[in-house]
Amino acid sequence: MELTLISTIYSLEPVMASITKFSPNKLVLLREEDAPEKKKESERMLMETVGKVIQIDAKITSIYDVVKIAQDTAEIIDNETAEGKRVIVNVSGGRKTQALGALFGSYARHKHVERIVYLTEEDGAVVDLPILNFGISPTKQDILEKMKEGESSVKNLAVKVGISRGMTYNHIRELREIGFIAQDKLEITSAGELAII
Numbered sequence: 479m480e481l482t483l484i485s486t487i488y489s490l491e492p493v494m495a496s497i498t499k500f501s502p503n504k505l506v507l508l509r510e511e512d513a514p515e516k517k518k519e520s521e522r523m524l525m526e527t528v529g530k531v532i533q534i535d536a537k538i539t540s541i542y543d544v545v546k547i548a549q550d551t552a553e554i555i556d557n558e559t560a561e562g563k564r565v566i567v568n569v570s571g572g573r574k575t576q577a578l579g580a581l582f583g584s585y586a587r588h589k590h591v592e593r594i595v596y597l598t599e600e601d602g603a604v605v606d607l608p609i610l611n612f613g614i615s616p617t618k619q620d621i622l623e624k625m626k627e628g629e630s631s632v633k634n635l636a637v638k639v640g641i642s643r644g645m646t647y648n649h650i651r652e653l654r655e656i657g658f659i660a661q662d663k664l665e666i667t668s669a670g671e672l673a674i675i
Contacts (some may be wrong), residue, residue: 484508544575555567567593638645657669
């Protein structure tokens with residue numbers, strides 16, 4: 479089965495080390511539109527060297543919008559697994575926000591990610607990161623999705639989700655406790671948005 483490596487990028491070394499360790503058939507680089515010159519140069523060098531042997535694609539994403547980066551990562555994972563490919567995600571390079579977004583996107587598709595790795599700067603040793611998930615029930619996910627669509631009434635949420643108002647209040651309380659709904663108003667947080675990718 480073919481392997482796709484999704485990787486954040488800044489310098490060449492962590493990406494090359496992960497290519498060497500995992501021998502992917504395809505590399506998908508996460509980077510922003512107006513990337514710094516060092517990042518562009520690293521990408522050019524990858525294309526000129528390993529690009530002759532493996533397919534290399536760049537996914538343009540945000541640099542600081544963690545939810546957008548997570549959505550883009552989840553979309554790549556969806557596309558690659560739909561083609562029957564295994565997926566490893568490397569979060570060693572790039573901005574911390576891009577690494578976190580890739581990590582959260584991997585959590586959103588935890589069943590389809592084989593490994594999430596970080597390669598140490600000193601010796602390129604592989605550190606396997608846990609493959610977690612957001613751990614919310616389908617009902618809680620439905621509530622968050624309705625809130626993201628703009629619903630801000632408990633009564634309407636209960637009707638749309640098909641549960642009692644009492645149960646809706648309980649779910650809202652629990653979602654607030656884990657930071658997926660704002661403490662001071664009935665509004666989904668960015669953490670809540672990540673949980674429903």
